[in-house]
Structures are given as structure tokens and as C-alpha cells.
Amino acid sequence: MSNVTIVTGASRGIGAATAKLLASEGHAVGVNYVSNKNAADAVVAEITAAGGRAIAVQADTADEAAVVAMFETVETQLGPITGLVNNAGINGRRSRVDELGADEIRRLLDINVTGCIVCAREAVKRMSTKHGGQGGAIVNVSSGSANLGNPGIGVLYAVSKGALNSLTIGLAQEVAAEGIRVNTVAPGMTNTDMPGADRIKAQAEKIPMGRVAEPAEIAEAIAFLLSDKASYVAGANIRIGGGRL
Numbered sequence: 056m057s058n059v060t061i062v063t064g065a066s067r068g069i070g071a072a073t074a075k076l077l078a079s080e081g082h083a084v085g086v087n088y089v090s091n092k093n094a095a096d097a098v099v100a101e102i103t104a105a106g107g108r109a110i111a112v113q114a115d116t117a118d119e120a121a122v123v124a125m126f127e128t129v130e131t132q133l134g135p136i137t138g139l140v141n142n143a144g145i146n147g148r149r150s151r152v153d154e155l156g157a158d159e160i161r162r163l164l165d166i167n168v169t170g171c172i173v174c175a176r177e178a179v180k181r182m183s184t185k186h187g188g189q190g191g192a193i194v195n196v197s198s199g200s201a202n203l204g205n206p207g208i209g210v211l212y213a214v215s216k217g218a219l220n221s222l223t224i225g226l227a228q229e230v231a232a233e234g235i236r237v238n239t240v241a242p243g244m245t246n247t248d249m250p251g252a253d254r255i256k257a258q259a260e261k262i263p264m265g266r267v268a269e270p271a272e273i274a275e276a277i278a279f280l281l282s283d284k285a286s287y288v289a290g291a292n293i294r295i296g297g298g299r300l
């Protein structure tokens with residue numbers, strides 16, 4: 056069975072590194088993005104130049120209809136879906152809880168939580184043997200901040216990642232007998248646009264290895280969890296934090 060995997064938020068950062076690695080391992084990849092078409096097209100071009108298969112597919116993962124359309128497009132153009140990487144996410148404004156407005160809370164949870172659950176739903180509907188599918192795997196990209204809590208700068212973000220951890224714990228058990236493995240990776244600070252150069256420099260000192268992660272280092276764990284090498288791994292959370300717990 057050939058692997059067809061959707062990676063949300065694959066135009067940049069961890070998602071882009073994951074899309075490229077998966078393609079090099081034989082996955083046909085749906086490279087999702089929300090607004091940065093040029094970056095998504097560049098990821099697809101790099102994959103196809105190396106002999107892989109990929110398409111760029113625009114969808115705001117907070118938009119249910121757009122997510123459903125994305126799954127239909129990828130299925131039509133690349134074949135039956137076997138994998139999902141729930142990677143798209145935002146940091147939100149740097150703030151304390153007593154500074155948050157309800158609209159910004161809802162917007163962050165729409166992307167970081169609701170979007171991931173809706174993507175997982177669409178993946179399960181297609182991959183579950185209960186629905187006539189062939190099985191598959193889902194990886195939720197959480198964060199070490201789910202346990203650290205991010206006081207003073209991003210409790211809301213940490214809350215959203217805690218919810219993703221629970222999604223894995225529950226959904227992994229719900230669909231384990233239907234041929235689907237669901238797992239989490241929890242990266243520490245990673246060298247992408249998200250944290251920004253200033254925070255990367257400041258945080259490196261708090262990490263036992265003395266440096267932040269590179270996106271390709273997170274991608275390796277995601278690719279492992281999607282692969283048959285992880286055939287008995289379900290409901291797991293792999294912390295990738297350079298020694299930071």
C-alpha cells in the first residue's frame with residue numbers, strides 16, 4: 056500500500072521538514088498551507104525535483120469546510136489517505152491570562168485544537184477499517200509547553216497543546232482496533248519562524264543540550280511514528296526537548 060500523508064502547515068518550519076522527509080521515504084504528501092502559497096509551492100518543487108510526489112493544498116485548518124475539501128483534493132489527486140500530521144498551529148500573542156480577550160482565545164483554540172480534531176475526524180473516516188479503510192497513522196504535533204505551562208507568556212498556547220495530548224490519549228484507544236495508530240510528538244523550542252530569533256537565543260541556555268532543535272530533528276520522530284517501525288506504538292508522546300522535560 057503506498058502512503059499518502061497530509062501534513063498541515065507544511066509550507067514552513069517543522070511541517071516543511073516533515074513533508075520533505077516523508078516524501079524521501081516514499082510518501083505522497085499533501086503540503087497544506089494557509090496563506091504562504093510561494094513557500095508551499097517551493098516545498099512541492101523540492102520534493103518533485105528529488106523524484107517524490109506532492110501537491111500544495113490551501114486550507115485554513117480552523118475552517119471545517121476547507122478541511123473537508125483539502126482531504127477530498129488530496130485523495131483525488133494522490134490516492135487513499137494513509138496518514139495525517141496535525142502540525143499547523145499558532146503561538147498567539149505573547150501575554151498573561153489576565154490580558155486575553157475571548158476572541159483571541161477562540162481563534163487560537165480554533166486552529167490549535169478544533170482544526171486538529173476536525174482533521175483527525177476526516178482522517179479516521181477514511182482510514183478506519185470500520186469505515187472500509189485500510190488503516191493508517193496520525194501524529195499530533197504538541198509541545199513541551201503543555202507540561203511547562205508557559206506562565207507569563209503563553210498559558211493559552213500551553214492549554215491548546217495539553218488538549219492535543221488528550222486527543223492522542225483518547226483517540227489512540229478509540230481507533231487502535233481499527234488499524235489506526237495515534238501518537239504525539241512534543242518538541243521543545245525549535246529553530247523556525249514561530250519562536251523568533253530573540254526567544255531562540257534566550258531559551259537555548261535553559262536547555263540541557265544548550266541549543267534549540269532543528270526542524271529536521273522533529274521530522275525524524277514524526278516519520279518514525281508514521282512508519283511500520285512503530286507498528287506497536289499507539290497513544291505515545293515522544294518528548295523532543297534536548298533533555299528539557
Ligand code: NAP
Pocket residue numbers: 063064065066067068069070087088089090091092094114115116117141142143144145146166196197198199241242243244245246247248249250
Ligand atoms: P511555523 O514555522 O510558524 O509554521 C507554521 C505553519 O503552519 C506554516 O506552514 C503556516 O502556513 C501553517 N499555518 C498556520 N496557521 C494555519 C492555519 N490556520 N491553517 C493551516 N495552516 C496554518 O511553525 P513551526 O514552528 O514549524 O510549528 C509547527 C508546529 O510545531 C506547531 O503546531 C507548533 O505549535 C509546534 N511547536 C513548535 C515549536 C517551536 O519552537 N517552533 C515548539 C514546540 C511545538 P503559512 O506558511 O501559509 O502561514
